[in-house]
Amino acid sequence: MPSLPSKARVVIIGGGISGCSVAYHLAQLGWTDIVLLERKQLTSGTTWHAAGLIGQLQASQNRTRLAKYSADLYTRLEAETGLATGFRQCGSMTVALSDERREEILRLAAQARAFGVQVNELSPAEVGALYPHLNLEGVRAGVHLPHDGQADPGNIALALAKGARQRGAIIAEQVKVTRVLQKDGRVTGVDYEQDGAPGHIDCDHVVNCGGMWGRDLAWQNGVTLPLHACEHFYIVTETIPELSQLPVLRVPDECAYYKEDAGKILLGAFEPKAKPWGMNGIPESFEFDQLPDDFDHFEPILEKAIHRMPMLAEAGIHTFFNGPESFTPDDRYYLGEAPELKNYWVAAGYNSIGIISSGGAGMALAQWMTDAEPPFDLWEVDIRRAQPFQRNRRYLKARVTETLGLLYADHFPYRQPDTARGVRRSPVHAQLEQAGAVFGETAGWERANWFADPGQEQAYGYSWKRQNWFENSRREHMALREGVGLLDMTSFGKIRVEGPDAVAFLQKVCANQMDVPAGRIVYTQMLNARGGIECDLTVTRLSETAYYLVVPGATLQRDLAWLRRHVGDALVVITDITASEAVFPLMGPLSRDLLARVSPDDFSNAAHPFGTAREVEIGMGLARAHRVSYVGELGWELCVSSDQAAHVFETLVEAGADMGLKLCGLHAMDSCRIEKAFRHFGHDITDEDHVLEAGLGFAVKTDKGDFIGREAVLRKREAGLSRRMVQFRLSDPEPLLFHNEPVLRDGEIVGFVTSGAYGHALGGAIGMGYVPCRTPGETMAEMLASSYDIEIAGVRHAAEASFKPLYDPRSERMRG
The missing domain is CATH 3.30.9.10 (D-Amino Acid Oxidase, subunit A, domain 2)
Known part of the structure; x- marks a missing residue:
């Protein structure tokens, strides 16, 4: 038994394959003072009885990248450590x-x-x-x-542990961590028990690789780690x-x-x-x-x-x-730094694919810890996607009865979980349900995805072809394009940033110009030092010292953590106000006429131009009307305090009844935004995607002064783009695009569809995707001179490519 030091740079908790991989890779990157503590014996939790299947193809490009790395690692470990991993490439x-x-x-x-x-x-x-x-x-x-193949999970873990020891890591068994200590919002050490005696190690970092013990250990420090x-x-x-x-x-x-x-x-x-x-x-x-x-x-x-x-x-x-x-609520494991506590890292919750995942996950986490940023886009497995309520044990017990079976269920597009539903609801949830809403779930929020007709079953009929809601969503889509539609986007994340340094702080973290008059709305990104997109958002200046940020509901915890990480000495207060306001996007050519029926305020272009927000009267209530659009039409996002939300909603529905107002769901919003080539964070844009290559340079103002990512933007402008975001429309109106379908340029696979939906106004499936430039700075005209196809289930379909939005390329409709 090695003697334990009183101080270490990092303490890894848990000696399964995940903890051993993190130790191995940190040591490989030159970290010293690594201590791994295992409560019993290495592999004794779940690693020892895993089936050891090595499957390289995962649900996304980067998870596949991690799995391929694991397979490559396991083939070379025996030569490095002398311990056989039992890896057989039997396919x-x-x-x-x-x-x-x-x-x-x-x-x-x-x-x-x-x-x-x-x-x-x-x-x-x-x-x-x-x-x-x-x-x-x-x-x-x-x-x-x-x-593909199979391997011996226990021996892989022991080989990783041996490799870590060879590079100086201390790995101690029969040592139980009882508590992680913290001070001033960061990790300071761990308490442990060894042979019945207490001990303590000061440390700068802790990695929770505790597997099924990890949730309860994390919660001692207020860290959300939802697994069961x-x-x-x-x-x-x-x-x-x-x-x-x-x-x-x-x-x-x-x-x-x-x-x-x-x-x-x-x-x-x-x-x-x-x-x-x-x-x-x-x-x-x-x-x-x-x-x-x-x-x-x-x-x-x-x-x-x-x-x-x-x-x-x-x-x-x-x-x-x-x-x-x-198992976790969404069948994806957790990796990264917990948003609640600085230098508290997590690698846990592997959903029965821990052997193929742990090699790559350990490598990625070690690089993340070394560089203070992930080596590539890891949002799918990022711990910051976890919602605080998800640590609830009753919720987890209900959900994991389903998630284990979903591994082998049909992975239909738009599939929604059946269990543990209804936790987070909009103030008008009951009204939406009565109107025929069929709900999906994102970050625990119930969101109306589409509306069933009277007499139609209020449920999904899943398929890889046109699903039972296709025509419903088409009518909603066309109402937004030709009439007026009302959505409920209360699930948007809403953040208030205020204080004497609010403008200076947002100028630092946002790429666009934030020093604008009160009432102005700014579309912007928060960038990392590589020019990658950490957050895609709108920012409304409310006053000299207060701003209102709207982010995707799924990324709220991530975005709050990014903001708080960069506050430094700035005198600002960052508050999550998501639950305090409902948001009702009222969109379409007739939206102005409808608002005139319910409000004495002037909604003309002169009085309320695009990109501005102000307080208005609606019915007998008040709302803040933001003139922006994620569907590409004339419209307003109406922000209403939660107590008045039902009244404002009902006022709009009643006033719009005789002008064809249609309640619309998230599927219609998504199909409209993809026709307009609006990007979606997590699919089309991630922290790995350079803002210029994503086609969002118009939202970057390098002349405003310094901000995070500015140098990377200037370097990319100088060097030229290596790839560009392209919009595609299939020539055949029948096939459907979802995501990850291969994109072919002149017959060769060059990328894949990042997101896809059916463009009802354009008459075919629409997709987005990055296409590499053949030479640095290759022009758009040169790229468009090629022929493009998209492969669906082994069949290639001709596609029209465009850099301008295929729908309303000059954005005249939403500014009209």
């Missing part, structure tokens, strides 16, 4: 048993090509040739990834004599995966309704433990598996295993 195969699943896996195959992952589409006969023991009844298609353990089942057969090496097989329509190992078959399940575990805490003695068998719960999966692989009927069961794994 993996997914088969589809329905037409919808066939569409999904063929879209995934196209996505793999866009992400640089080798993939082969398979006919049913080819599936049988690769996996001869499989009953091909019902098999529609397959995809094969030859560089679920029971995860698999069986291992007796040796099957005729079994040869086989690829990993996934049959998601039957909730099953198969792994051949040493002549045996491991059959695992991701059943539709999972069993949460550890609601009352995890026993102190838990170490390499199994949970009680529940054969009745597993039996439906086994029955289908025996039908799918008949030789299982003759094979004896050697092991029936049930062990806990951590």
Whole structure:
């Protein structure tokens, strides 16, 4: 047992594969004074019983990048450390048993090509040739990834730990961290117990790699880490004599995966309704433990598996295993610095893909800790996406019954969770529901995505083709384009920045000119030092010392953390006022006429020009009317205090009844914004995307003085762009675009669609995506001279490319 120091640069809590990877990569980057503390033995939580599947294709480009890094790392660890990782590149195969699943896996195959992952589409006969023991009844298609495989999770973790030790890290077992200490908003050290005796280590950083213990440990410091353990089942057969090496097989329509190992078959399940575990805490003695068998719960999966692989009927069961794994509300793990506490880092909640994720996650977190910024866009797994309410245990227990099964459910576009709903609601939620709203969920907010007609079921009918709301949303879309539509965007994040230094502070963190008259609205970005986009927002100056910021609901915690991180000595107060106001966008050519019916105020261009905000009367209430538009039409976003929201909403609905006012959902807003080529944070623009290459240079004012990212903007202007954001319209009006479809320039894959929707006014699917320049500074005309196609499920479709918005390129409609 190594003696523990009284001081360290970083203490890593948890000795599973995640903690060992973080230690290894920090040591590799030259960090010294690294201490990893494990409460029992290394791997004894969940790592030791993981199935060890190595699948490189993930849901996004950067998560795929991390998984590919993990696979590469595991192949070289043995030579470096002398410990075998058991990594075998036997490939993996997914088969589809329905037409919808066939569409999904063929879209995934196209996505793999866009992400640089080798993939082969398979006919049913080819599936049988690769996996001869499989009953091909019902098999529609397959995809094969030859560089996937399997590995020994425990040995990988031990190899990572050995590699860290070789570079000077201290890794101590049987040491339980009891408390993380903090002062003045930052980490100062940890208390621990070793052999019953207390101890303490001063440190600058802490990394919570506590897995299923991580949530409760984090909450001791007010850090939100929403995860919950679920029971995860698999069986291992007796040796099957005729079994040869086989690829990993996934049959998601039957909730099953198969792994051949040493002549045996491991059959695992991701059943539709999972069993949460550890609601009352995890026993102190838990170490390499199994949970009680529940054969009745597993039996439906086994029955289908025996039908799918008949030789299982003759094979004896050697092991029936049930062990806990951590799941999160959205099936994505958590990485990064907690917004609540400086230098409190998290790498946890891996949703049964911890082995393939941990190598890359450890590398990315180590670079993030070293450089104080992530190495590339990691928003999908960023801890700052977690909402404070999500630490609620009743919420987590309800949600994770579903998220485990969603791993193998059909990943339909726009799919919404069924569990743990209704936590955050607008003041007019009941009115929307009565009017036919079908709700989606973002950051816990219930948001009307579309409105059902009278007599139509108020529910989604999911598909990869046109879903049951397609025509509903088309009518909403065209109401916004041709008449008047009313939306509820109360879920927008709303931040008030005020104080004597408010203007100077916002000038520093925002790229546009913030020193504007009161009542002016500024569209801007907050940039990082690389010129990447940290936040996309509008800022309204309310007074000499007060500003009102509107950000996406999903990014509120991230944006608050970014602002607070850069306050320094500025005399400003930053307040989240999201719940205090409802926001009703009233949009369309008739919006001015409708407002004239409910307000004595003047809404003409002269009295209320585009890009300004002022207080107005509506009905018997007051609102702040912001003349901006995310749909590209004449309109106002009406900000109303929550107590008057229902009155203002009902006043508008009643006054608009005879002029065709239509309640509209988020799907219509999204299809309108994509016709107008408005960017969406998290898809089209991220912290990895340079503001100039995103086509947002018009919102950057380098002549205003210094601001974060200014030098990167000047350098990019000097060097020329290496890629540009392009808008696409498919020539064929039938196919649909969502995101991640490969973009081809002159027949070669050059990128992928960052976001897509159907453009009802333009008559076809519209997508956005970055296209690399062939030479630095290649002109727009040269790029448009090429031919473009977009691949959907293996079929290439011709696309029109444009740098100007295909809809109303001069923005005359919303300024009219």
